[in-house]
Each structure stands twice: as structure tokens, then as C-alpha cells.
Amino acid sequence: MPAISFQSVSKAYPSPKGPKGSTFLALDRVSLDIEEGEFFGLLGPNGAGKTTMISILAGLARANGGQVSVLGHDVQRDYAKARRALGVVPQELVFDPFFNVREALRIQSGYFGVKNNEAWIDELLESLGLADKATANMRQLSGGMKRRVLVAQALVHKPAVIVLDEPTAGVDVELRQTLWQFIAKLNKQGHTVLLTTHYLEEAEALCGRIAMLKNGRIVALDHTSELLKAASSNVLRFKLDGVLPKMLADQARVTGRIVQFPAHDALEIERYLSAVREAGLVAQDVEIRKADLEDVFLDVMQQHRSADAEVMA
Amino acid sequence: MNGWQTLLYKEIWRFWKVSFQTVAGPVLTALLYLLIFGHALEAHVKVYGTVSYTAFLVPGLAMMSLLQNAFANSSSSLIMSKVMGNLVFLLLTPLSYMNWFVAYVGASVVRGLVVGAGVFAVSAFFTEVSFVAPLWIAAFAVLGAALMGTLGLIAGLWAEKFDQLAAFQNFVIMPMTFLSGVFYSIHSLPAVWQTVSHLNPFFYMIDGFRYGFFGVGDVSPWLSLAVVSGTLLVVSGIAIHLLRSGYKLRT
Numbered sequence: 325m326p327a328i329s330f331q332s333v334s335k336a337y338p339s340p341k342g343p344k345g346s347t348f349l350a351l352d353r354v355s356l357d358i359e360e361g362e363f364f365g366l367l368g369p370n371g372a373g374k375t376t377m378i379s380i381l382a383g384l385a386r387a388n389g390g391q392v393s394v395l396g397h398d399v400q401r402d403y404a405k406a407r408r409a410l411g412v413v414p415q416e417l418v419f420d421p422f423f424n425v426r427e428a429l430r431i432q433s434g435y436f437g438v439k440n441n442e443a444w445i446d447e448l449l450e451s452l453g454l455a456d457k458a459t460a461n462m463r464q465l466s467g468g469m470k471r472r473v474l475v476a477q478a479l480v481h482k483p484a485v486i487v488l489d490e491p492t493a494g495v496d497v498e499l500r501q502t503l504w505q506f507i508a509k510l511n512k513q514g515h516t517v518l519l520t521t522h523y524l525e526e527a528e529a530l531c532g533r534i535a536m537l538k539n540g541r542i543v544a545l546d547h548t549s550e551l552l553k554a555a556s557s558n559v560l561r562f563k564l565d566g567v568l569p570k571m572l573a574d575q576a577r578v579t580g581r582i583v584q585f586p587a588h589d590a591l592e593i594e595r596y597l598s599a600v601r602e603a604g605l606v607a608q609d610v611e612i613r614k615a616d617l618e619d620v621f622l623d624v625m626q627q628h629r630s631a632d633a634e635v636m637a
Numbered sequence: 638m639n640g641w642q643t644l645l646y647k648e649i650w651r652f653w654k655v656s657f658q659t660v661a662g663p664v665l666t667a668l669l670y671l672l673i674f675g676h677a678l679e680a681h682v683k684v685y686g687t688v689s690y691t692a693f694l695v696p697g698l699a700m701m702s703l704l705q706n707a708f709a710n711s712s713s714s715l716i717m718s719k720v721m722g723n724l725v726f727l728l729l730t731p732l733s734y735m736n737w738f739v740a741y742v743g744a745s746v747v748r749g750l751v752v753g754a755g756v757f758a759v760s761a762f763f764t765e766v767s768f769v770a771p772l773w774i775a776a777f778a779v780l781g782a783a784l785m786g787t788l789g790l791i792a793g794l795w796a797e798k799f800d801q802l803a804a805f806q807n808f809v810i811m812p813m814t815f816l817s818g819v820f821y822s823i824h825s826l827p828a829v830w831q832t833v834s835h836l837n838p839f840f841y842m843i844d845g846f847r848y849g850f851f852g853v854g855d856v857s858p859w860l861s862l863a864v865v866s867g868t869l870l871v872v873s874g875i876a877i878h879l880l881r882s883g884y885k886l887r888t
Contacts (some may be wrong), residue, residue: 337888382729385888412729418722422651432711435730477726628825 325396325484326357327516328364332388335376335540350376352540353390358518358533360395360484363511365531365548366520366623372537374520375415378489382412394485409438411483413474415490420463425449426458426472429480436481448476451506453499457471468495475503485516492523504530510624528552528617536624544624550618550628555615555623557588560596570604572596577622586619587612638673641736644727648744652710659748663706664755671760686816688851688868696774696847697819699756703778707749708792708810711741715793716802719885728887734880739792742839745786746779747880753778767850774849775857777865781842784808784869790876794885813839823855838868842859 333354336347350371358364368372379385380392383403383496397406420428426445433441449455452472457465459568462473473490486507492500511517521527527534527548534551536544544551561584568576568583577584587593593612600607638646642809650661717853719722727737760766788810796802817839823831834840836858845861848854854861880886 379888383887384725384728386883403732407729407731410729414725417723417724418725420718420723421721422654431643431647432726432730434638434646435732437639437731439638446642478729499761629859 325360326393327360327362328356328358328518329391330354330356330377330392331391332579333377333380333387334381334391335385335387335488349542351387354537354540354542355390356535356542356545358516359512360516361514363508363517363530363532364440364519365527365534366518366537367534368520368537369625373540374537375489377537378412378443378487378518378520381487383407384411388527396546402572408481408486409484411478411481411485412487413478413489413491415493417467417474419465419468419470419473421461421463424455424459424461425465425476428462428473429476430525432477432480438481441480441501444482445476445480447616450475451502453502459541459596468499471495472499472503479510483517486510487518489520491519492521492526500526510622524618524621533616536621538625538628543628551620552615552617555620557586557615559613559615559619560585560587560593560610561613562600562610564600564605564607565601566605568600568605572599572603577619583607584619586615586623640730640732641740644736644740648710648714648740648748650726651714652744652748656747659710659754660755661708663702663752663760667702667756668759670698671695671763679838687765688853692766693822693851695757695760695764696821696850697765697843699760700777700781700846701814701817702756702818702844703749703753704781704785704814704839705810706752706846707745707782708789709869710745710748710789710807711786712789712793712796712802712806714741714744715790716796716799719793719797720799724886734877737880738787740864741790742783742786742873742876745789746782749782749785750778751871752807755794772849774846776862777842777849779844780862780869781846782812783855784838784842784865786870787872787876791872791879794876797885813837817838817843818855819843835840838864841865874888 333351334349335351336349339346339348342348354373354377368374368378376385378550380387381394381399383399383406386400394406394409396411398405423431429445430441430446433445447459452475454469454472457469464469465473471491478486491503499589502524519527519531531548533547535542561582563581564583565581568578575585585596587596597607619631651794671691671694674694678690680723714726718727757766792805796805816834817837818834822833823840826834841856841861844854844856845858846863848861849859
């Protein structure tokens with residue numbers, strides 16, 4: 325039995341721009357099974373449908389079609405069992421200003437009917453570096469600390485399935501490391517983890533399997549190692565002082581002064597470098613590296629942009 | 638504690654943590670009404686023939702404070718959680734819609750009763766209050782608080798911004814409470830306004846409650862009980878339906 329199952333799930337929202345009554349499709353017949361014990365990554369650009377998938381899974385939104393279940397429990401018909409099995413770290417940094425950290429965790433335990441949970445609450449506080457903030461009011465905590473409390477709240481009922489919706493957005497390196505060590509430990513103990521993130525190096529390091537989502541559809545789904553293997557090539561990387569001509573820029577990933585081209589062989593590398601030279605530019609700090617998940621991601625998104633364009637034409 | 642008990646406890650704890658604002662404030666307001674209106678009218682007005690105006694005013698003020706605070710509890714808790722986004726912690730739990738209903742309305746009843754009792758406690762320093770029929774007092778206090786807690790729940794679910802909730806409070810709840818006979822017996826009104834008052838369910842809550850103190854009312858306490866219970870059933874049905882359908886909670 326899969327830990328999480330999406331079967332042909334669609335979701336339409338009222339369109340904010342179109343005429344009254346029009347809708348846009350946030351999810352389009354998405355099917356996906358995540359097995360128990362997996363560390364699974366859900367990637368995609370903003371608006372691809374990641375948070376919609378998580379909202380439907382958590383019961384915050386209702387699908388217009390298809391079925392979603394957690395450990396075999398339908399998230400609508402059997403919502404109490406599904407939600408007991410699920411711990412969700414929401415994307416928004418939200419908190420209840422009336423309570424301190426320990427009180428918030430006790431209340432969250434109580435909602436799930438968990439009694440005598442102090443030992444686990446203490447362990448959560450310790451593992452997430454919150455022990456000295458236990459009696460601090462939520463309002464007094466920094467953004468990073470509030471994020472840690474959100475993680476603790478999601479885990480307070482020891483859910484079999486943990487869902488993290490961009491848990492490291494805007495948080496410091498220390499928290500990321502603390503968080504990933506703890507989540508990896510829980511995953512080793514058998515907890516299933518579903519992660520969405522924009523930090524692709526995190527997904528590459530942590531996730532056994534990855535799905536890439538675009539415009540409400542799954543456009544890639546495989547083991548992380550297979551996705552990396554299937555990556556077309558190596559990457560030619562250099563720094564540039566001037567502006568790359570448009571024809572070249574369209575094929576490259578440009579981050580400030582850093583330019584990266586996917587390159588299959590030496591001939592292609594030579595061709596790029598000579599094109600740069602002909603444009604009157606000088607490439608500095610030239611290096612060739614293996615493709616990483618970010619390259620794969622951009623490649624997949626690019627392919628589907630071309631495919632979408634063809635369909636439109 | 639199980640899930641709904643935790644939510645009930647949390648909702649009580651929430652208002653108790655700011656009890657200066659949620660309990661002491663309303664008690665002081667009621668006390669000011671009592672002192673000012675009592676002072677101005679005590680010498681001029683007798684109600685039901687023999688009851689002094691201050692003594693007449695106390696149950697009405699207590700009930701008005703009770704009703705307004707019961708409404709404020711569920712409505713302000715919900716709108717704050719919605720605006721701040723922390724309602725998600727509750728939406729992610731296995732709590733059923735009936736659990737939500739019982740906990741939010743239950744906490745409203747508790748706050749209403751605490752404030753109502755507070756108004757009595759301070760009023761006792763200024764006038765003597767009789768308790769002719771305590772069961773009627775208890776019945777109308779609990780039913781009235783439940784009715785207003787439920788209305789607060791509906792308003793809290795409906796409102797998306799604080800000013801929408803304030804509009805509901807200022808343009809619906811306040812006029813209906815002030816025009817329900819808190820400050821006067823409706824027998825002192827012209828016939829037309831007596832008829833209009835009979836259409837206001839708040840009138841029955843106050844009148845039935847007051848009957849428990851003096852053994853006299855503008856209408857029979859049984860009629861008041863029937864109207865208040867019927868209204869409670871109707872608004873509860875609406876609130877439960879909204880919660881079950883996830884109205885403005887789940888997209």
C-alpha cells in the first residue's frame with residue numbers, strides 16, 4: 325500500500341483574470357504513488373501545482389476529480405485517519421500569538437488526542453534547537469525559530485507521513501542542517517517524507533525519487549540517480565565580463581556573470597567558446613562539471629516549454 | 638483530553654490569557670452604564686410597579702454583557718486565526734465539524750457566563766438583586782450565550798476582514814441588544830414599538846432572563862424559552878451546515 329497516492333487528480337480554481345465563472349486548471353489528472361519509507365521530492369516552478377497537491381493531501385482543498393489517499397485512507401471519506409497519519413509543515417510562516425512554544429505543541433498534541441506527550445515534545449524541542457525557547461511567546465521568536473516550531477507542530481503526533489512544503493525558504497544554513505539531520509533520522513526510522521523545495525541541491529542530496537511538475541502536470545518522475553544519469557551531458561561554466569549575444573544567451577543559464585552551457589562533447593565546448601570569442605568577449609575561470617539536478621530541472625522545463633509552444637501552434 | 642476538549646480548553650485559555658480585555662473591560666463598561674443610568678433615572682422610574690430602576694437594570698446589563706461577549710469570543714477567535722493564518726493548525730487535525738461547533742460555542746458560553754457573573758458581582762455593591770427563579774436565570778443565560786456564540790461562529794466564518802466583523806457587530810448585534818429592553822420594559826413603549834420588539838429574538842432572551850430575577854416579565858417565560866430555543870436550533874443548523882461544507886475554510 326502506498327504511503328501517498330494520487331489517482332488522476334484534477335483541481336480547478338476560479339480564474340482571477342478571466343471572465344466571471346472561468347476557471348484555470350491547477351492540477352490536470354495527476355497520478356503519483358509514493359511508497360512507505362520513501363524520501364520523495366516534488367519540484368516545479370512557482371504556480372506549477374505543488375502546494376495545490378499538498379493542500380488536497382492535507383484536506384485544505386478539495387479535488388474536483390480523482391482520488392487521494394494516505395496509507396490507504398481516502399483524504400475526504402476517511403479524513404480523520406488520513407490526517408492522523410499526516411504531518412504537514414505549511415509554507416507560510418504562521419503562528420498563534422497567544423501561546424508560547426511548549427503550549428502550542430501541547431495544544432497541537434491534544435487536537436490529535438495524543439496524551440502524555442511531554443517526552444516527545446522535549447525530544448522535538450531538543451532536536452530542533454528549541455529547548456531554550458520553550459517558554460518564549462511565539463511573537464518573540466525570529467523567523468527561523470518560528471519555522472522550527474512549525475516543524476515541531478507537524479511532528480508532534482508522530483505522523484507516519486511527513487510533508488514539508490518549502491521548509492527552508494528564507495532560513496539560515498544552521499537551521500537547514502539541523503532540520504535535514506532530524507528529518508533524515510525520521511526517514512531512516514521508517515517515516516515517509518514528501519518535500520517540496522526550490523533548493524535543488526537539497527532535493528538532490530536528500531530525495532530518493534523526484535517528480536517534476538509543470539502547469540499542473542507531472543513532466544518527469546524517476547529516481548534521482550536516474551534523472552541525473554539521463555541528463556544530457558556535462559556543463560561548460562565560465563565567467564564573462566560583457567553581455568552574451570541573445571542567440572547564445574537563449575541556450576545558456578546565466579546567473580550574474582556566470583554563464584553555463586550544456587555540452588555533450590569537446591566539439592560543442594569548442595563551438596561555444598569560439599562563439600564567445602567571436603562576440604568579442606573573454607571567458608574567464610573556464611571549467612567543465614557534471615550536470616546536477618538544477619541542470620536536469622531546467623532541461624525538463626525547457627523541453628516542456630518547447631512542447632507546450634508546439635501544442636499552442 | 639481528546640481533540641474537541643483540547644479545542645474548548647484552548648479557546649477558554651485564549652480569552653483568559655487576555656482577561657483584562659475580555660472580562661474586566663466589559664464588566665467595567667456595564668458598571669458605568671449602571672452608575673450613570675441608575676443615577677439619572679433611579680428617582681424617576683419604577684418598573685413593574687415596585688422594582689427600582691437600578692435593580693431592574695442589573696439583569697438586563699448582565700445579559701447584554703453576556704450576549705455581546707459570547708458573540709465576541711467565537712467571532713474574534715475565528716477571524717484572528719483566519720487573518721493570521723494559524724487556523725491551518727486546526728484544519729490539519731482530525732477534528733470533525735461537530736467538534737469545532739461544540740468547542741467554539743462552548744468557549745463562548747463560558748466567556749459569556751464569566752462576564753455575566755462579573756457584572757453581578759460588582760452590581761451587588763450598588764443594589765440588592767433578588768433571585769426568584771434561579772433555574773430560569775440559568776436556562777436563559779446558557780441558551781442566550783450559546784445562541785450568541787453560534788452567531789459569532791457564523792460571523793467569524795463569513796467575515797474575511799476585521800471591518801466586516803465590526804460591521805456585523807455594530808449594525809446587527811448592537812442595535813438588536815440595545816432595542817431588546819435592556820434599559821426599559823417594553824410596556825413603556827408605544828404599541829407599534831412593542832410589536833416591533835416582539836420580533837426581536839434578543840428581547841426574549843433578556844425578558845426571560847429578567848423573569849428569573851423578579852418573577853415578572855413582559856411576556857411568559859415559556860414563550861421566551863420557546864423563541865430562544867427555536868432560534869438557537871435554526872442558527873445552530875446554519876453554523877453546522879457551514880462547518881460541514883467547509884465554507885470559507887477549505888477551498
